[in-house]
Amino acid sequence: MFEFEFMRLAFAAGAIIGVLAPVVGFFLVQRQMSLIGDGIGHVAFAGVALGYLIGISPVWTALAAAVAGAVAIEWLRAHRKAAGDQALALVFYTGIAGGVVLISAAGALNANLFTYLFGSILTVSRSDLVTIAILGFFALVLIALFLRALLAVSLDEEGALVSGLPVPVLNGVVSMVAALTIGISMRIVGILLIAALMVLPVIAAQRVAWSLRSTMGLSIAFGLCSVLAGLTTSYYANLPPGGTIVLTATGLFLVAATLETVRSRV
Amino acid sequence: MPLAIELEGVDFAYLPGQPVLKDVNLDVGVGEFVAIAGPNGGGKTTLLRLILGLERPTAGRVRLFGEAPDRFRERPRLGYLAQRAQLGVQAPATVLEVVTAGRAAVRPVGRLTAEDREAIDAAIERVGLTVLAKRPLTRLSGGQQQRAFIAKALAPEPKLLALDEPTAGVDVEAQEALAELLARLHDELNVTILYVSHEFGAIEHVVERLMLVRQGIVFDGPPSSLPGFWHDPSHVHV
Numbered sequence: 001m002f003e004f005e006f007m008r009l010a011f012a013a014g015a016i017i018g019v020l021a022p023v024v025g026f027f028l029v030q031r032q033m034s035l036i037g038d039g040i041g042h043v044a045f046a047g048v049a050l051g052y053l054i055g056i057s058p059v060w061t062a063l064a065a066a067v068a069g070a071v072a073i074e075w076l077r078a079h080r081k082a083a084g085d086q087a088l089a090l091v092f093y094t095g096i097a098g099g100v101v102l103i104s105a106a107g108a109l110n111a112n113l114f115t116y117l118f119g120s121i122l123t124v125s126r127s128d129l130v131t132i133a134i135l136g137f138f139a140l141v142l143i144a145l146f147l148r149a150l151l152a153v154s155l156d157e158e159g160a161l162v163s164g165l166p167v168p169v170l171n172g173v174v175s176m177v178a179a180l181t182i183g184i185s186m187r188i189v190g191i192l193l194i195a196a197l198m199v200l201p202v203i204a205a206q207r208v209a210w211s212l213r214s215t216m217g218l219s220i221a222f223g224l225c226s227v228l229a230g231l232t233t234s235y236y237a238n239l240p241p242g243g244t245i246v247l248t249a250t251g252l253f254l255v256a257a258t259l260e261t262v263r264s265r266v
Numbered sequence: 267m268p269l270a271i272e273l274e275g276v277d278f279a280y281l282p283g284q285p286v287l288k289d290v291n292l293d294v295g296v297g298e299f300v301a302i303a304g305p306n307g308g309g310k311t312t313l314l315r316l317i318l319g320l321e322r323p324t325a326g327r328v329r330l331f332g333e334a335p336d337r338f339r340e341r342p343r344l345g346y347l348a349q350r351a352q353l354g355v356q357a358p359a360t361v362l363e364v365v366t367a368g369r370a371a372v373r374p375v376g377r378l379t380a381e382d383r384e385a386i387d388a389a390i391e392r393v394g395l396t397v398l399a400k401r402p403l404t405r406l407s408g409g410q411q412q413r414a415f416i417a418k419a420l421a422p423e424p425k426l427l428a429l430d431e432p433t434a435g436v437d438v439e440a441q442e443a444l445a446e447l448l449a450r451l452h453d454e455l456n457v458t459i460l461y462v463s464h465e466f467g468a469i470e471h472v473v474e475r476l477m478l479v480r481q482g483i484v485f486d487g488p489p490s491s492l493p494g495f496w497h498d499p500s501h502v503h504v
Binding site for chain 1: 318319320338341342344346347348358359360363364366367368369370371373374375400402415418419422428
């Protein structure tokens with residue numbers, strides 16, 4: 001399959017996403033905000049629709065909308081305008097409703113839209129790969145730079161606040177990186193499924209991990225494995241890549257949960 | 267004695283017309299070990315939050331080591347143990363990872379120095395968890411988890427150690443062990459300790475000073491001078 005350039009591009013982009021998505025998801029899961037990726041994803045859908053309507057690349061409008069959605073959720077949470085789940089619901093439903101209205105206005109309810117919603121291995125161009133690599137690298141550097149502080153906030157947000165860590169800024173960093181991840185992942189995994197790739201490898205890793213470090217390492221391994229195995233299956237079985245990748249991640253979760261059960265009985 | 271905490275005429279209300287604290291005046295000297303007790307909803311956690319700068323008084327003045335709490339320059343040197351419900355005790359973190367997180371404000375970016383590692387190891391040793399340092403929290407008892415989070419609060423070598431309901435969810439034996447541990451830490455480190463709890467039975471024999479809070483401070487003195495009726499748990503809890 002690597003004789004085709006589109007597969008080489010899809011695998012290269014997929015490898016970056018397979019690493020990045022679980023790294024971001026790790027912090028979302030620890031903060032019990034596993035569904036924030038879904039909320040941001042639905043705002044990104046409105047961004048795609050806006051791109052169609054005004055005639056510019058939906059990738060960039062989706063990225064901008066995802067970042068705006070992430071900022072909105074964090075602002076609502078930080079200013080206590082709404083509880084975490086309510087902030088998420090507000091942004092989630094506004095995003096999907098706005099997307100439906102805009103996409104209808106643009107007359108773009110067609111098959112091409114589905115490549116953004118559910119992913120496609122045919123759509124990653126060389127310039128997409130460069131964008132994914134640059135933004136992915138930037139996101140990983142940001143997390144590596146603030147790793148210790150981000151972990152401190154994940155374990156004890158109020159303790160971190162007392163000690164003077166800039167908790168709202170650090171939460172904003174996680175949300176922004178989640179938005180970036182959604183923006184660059186939608187070509188392969190799809191807007192509606194990328195949140196699953198952030199969360200499933202992490203909750204699978206938690207079942208068998210013995211430390212934060214091992215959770216992070218196993219999450220990356222599971223994410224990478226899900227993307228590469230999912231893309232391969234997608235190619236040979238002619239299945240949509242997003243769904244195949246996420247189902248692979250679900251399979252890994254079931255294996256990890258079984259291992260945990262077996263281990264607890266031994 | 268230099269003061270760690272000063273409150274002058276402090277009022278606080280979360281909602282207008284519903285005061286939680288009224289006209290609170292309080293001095294805590296550097297190195298004092300103070301228990302703050304009282305009924306649930308009496309304002310003791312709010313008092314702690316005001317001292318730590320997590321809330322601002324609606325009237326009056328709060329000083330932490332002579333500075334406004336929200337502008338306190340040595341904020342990384344505040345060791346704080348939040349209520350158990352707010353702690354990530356279910357996270358797949360080892361004791362060492364939890365305690366290292368306690369050093370994050372001192373060294374937020376870059377590699378930990380030898381000094382940081384010594385402080386982290388010393389904090390773990392002080393709470394007696396050295397042999398369990400690499401064990402995940404999920405495989406520790408409630409009392410051991412609590413000690414891990416106390417070590418986290420000790421990791422920044424704090425000037426003030428503030429504990430909010432540290433005995434919630436742990437058994438009586440662990441509560442007594444915690445009291446002994448805090449007494450030893452106080453002796454060894456001479457750190458100012460604020461211990462907030464809805465009951466004070468476990469800590470009564472090790473603290474120097476007890477405050478009972480019910481909208482204001484209704485008792486402030488050594489536990490030995492506490493009027494007998496206050497020892498009735500129903501009186502304190504209601």
